[in-house]
Every structure is written in C-alpha cells, then in structure tokens.
Amino acid sequence: MVTVLNPRRIRSVAALAFACAAVLPLTAACGGGGNEPPQWADGVSASESPTVLPTPTEVGPTTSAPTPTAVRTSRPATTTSAPASRPRTMGQRSTLTVSVSGGLGQSRAFTGIHQDGCGNPSWGLVTVRVGSAANVSSVAFRYQVRTPVPFNGSGSARTLGDDRGSWLASLGPFRADSRNSAGGTINVTAEAKFKDGSTRTAKTSTSLKACRR
Template identity: 70%
Template sequence: MLAVACATALPLLACAGGGGGEGPRWADGVPTTDSSSVAPTPTEVGPTPTLTPTARPTAARTTRPAATTPATRRARTMAEQTTVTVRVTGGFGQSQNFTGLHQEGCGNPSFGLVQVRVGAAANVSSVSFRYQVNTPVPFSGSGSGRTIGNDRSTWLASLGPFRAESRNAAGGTIAVTATAKFKDGSNRSGRVNTALKPCQR
C-alpha cells in the first residue's frame, strides 16, 4: 500500500522504502547523473590556404600597317620628252671633211659651226652653248644659237677663231655643251667633243 501511495503522491521522487541505493529519477525516467551533456570534441581546422591571384590574360595588340598612299605620277617636262644633239662642222663655204679647228694662222679652218638639233621644236624658247678648250693654257667661252628661218628644230652658232698661243701649239680637246631651254622653264643639254689641231706654221 505504501508503494502505491508513494507512486501516486510523488511522481518525481522515489519512495524511501522501495528504492534501495538507486538515485532519484525525473519523470521521464532519465537518471539525474546522466543528464549532463557531453562536451563536443573540437575539430582541428588547418590554416586557410592563401589564394594566389591568377593573372588575367593580356590581349595581344595587333598593329595595323599604316595606310600607304599611292605615289602620284609626275608629269614629264618638255625637256624630258625630247632630245638635244650637238655637232661641230667647218664653217660656211669650208670643206665638210672636218676633223677639228686650228688656232689663227696655224691652218684651216680656224673657226667652225655648232649645230644643235632639238626634237620638240615648237616648245623651244632659246639655245645657248659653252665651250672648254683643254690645252696647257686652257680657255673657255660661250655663245647663243640662232634658228634658220622658222625652223626652230635647228640652231646654229659659230665657234672660233681662237688666237694663237705658243704654249698651246700641240693643240688639245674642245668640249662643246649646248643647252636648249623650253617654254615650261625646263632645260636639256647635249655635248660633243672636237679637236684643236696642232699649229702648222
């Protein structure tokens, strides 16, 4: 009877007469000695790895070739479109078997004729010439050409006579350069060599 009364009156405590050495229990029957929770075992955490930044790929820069402008073709001048030829012959009335000039008093002929032929006759404004006598005592000179009538393709000028010089008795070379000037201001030259003959007196 005591055991039943105990169970009815004190549901949270065990009767002193019927429990022996067993400790008190909660109403749910869990021993008080087992009510404490077990502390969780800590989990070891390693050091956080350092992240190495990954370099971003650099886009290759392509150099575009510079645009080239087509070369403009230059118009040819009047001088570039024609020819100039020069020759020296004996003067008017003299033998055409011409090999060179003599100094005055040293033989014949003592003067010659410079003939300049120009291809583009209508475009010629003037013709001039210069000469260089390559002798031990060199000398030089210049002159201008004249046309024959309306034919501007042929220009004439006289060469000589040259004064005798004893130091030039052996003669030498005469270089003649003729230059045609055109209406656009351009020039074209031609050249010929002839001889100053040895003195025969």
C-alpha cells in the same frame, strides 16, 4: 500429495511471464532468438559496415592564375601614298643633241679645228637639234678649251628659215698662242630654252689641233 502454491510466488512468476512476453520481440531482434542478425532501427543489417563518410580534404589558400604575358606584335609597315606626280615641263618632254663639224664647204673628214694661222679648218660648225621645235624660244652654247693656257667663251645659235628644230652657230676661229701650240680638248655645252621657261642641255667635245706652222 497436495501442492500448495505460494500466492506470492505465483504473482512473481506471472509478472516474469508478462515481462518476457513484452521483451521477447525485442530479444529476437537483438539476437536473443533465431539466426538472423539484429536489425538497426532504420532497417540496416548490423553485419553491413556503415557507410564511411569521406574525410573533408583540407583546401590550401587559393592561388590566382598567372597573369598572361603580353606578346609584343610588330605593327604593319605604314604605307604612305606616293606624292602626286607633277606635270612634266616642255624641256623634260623634249630631246636635245649637239655636234661639231668642219663647217659649210669644208671637208667632211673633220677631227678638230686649228688655231688661227696654224692649219685648216680654223673654225667649226655647232649644230643643235631640238625635238619639240615649236616650243623652243632660244638656243645658246658655251665652250671650254683645255690647253696649257685654258680659255672659254659662249655664243648664240640661229635657225635656218622656219625650221626651229635645227640651230646653228660657229666655233672659232681662235687666236694662235705659242703656249697652246700642242692643242687640247674643246668641251661644248648647248642649252635650249622653252616657252614655259624650262631648259634642256646637251654636251659634246672636239679637239683643238696642234699648230702646224
């Protein structure tokens, strides 16, 4: 039995075979053959999950950093230089003392003086001693008698020879006054004046004794 081939059919089969030959590699790559998964054009396996790009995070409006609060600091105490000390005067550099005694030739047991005619002694001796004798120009004193009828007075002192460190003066006698028969206190203030014009004072007190008529 002779099989007569149909030329038209032969051309169709040939075309089909040619097409399959051209498509076969692509089919194998797409899973048409074999057990390997198809490959993407860039060589990444289809079984691998594609890399998921992160979703851009929405950024809110930019907030400025808070302004730092200024811290108030205390200023260091202002130091002022001490004023230059002035030179001390002669009076400031000296010493001065004053006392009242019973006077020359009188009893040493002196407690005060009497008014004239009311007892003895009736006058006292004021003695002023100065530390810087060479710088003294003069010495004076004043007194205040605290009696019911008060009175006061003043006097000057004198030196003994060349000793300008000791100055003497008399206190009293005082005229008798019946209103002051009970006596009182006598306050004495001595003042020394120095060659530079400065002064220095000293004080003491004694008593005016009660009248003993």
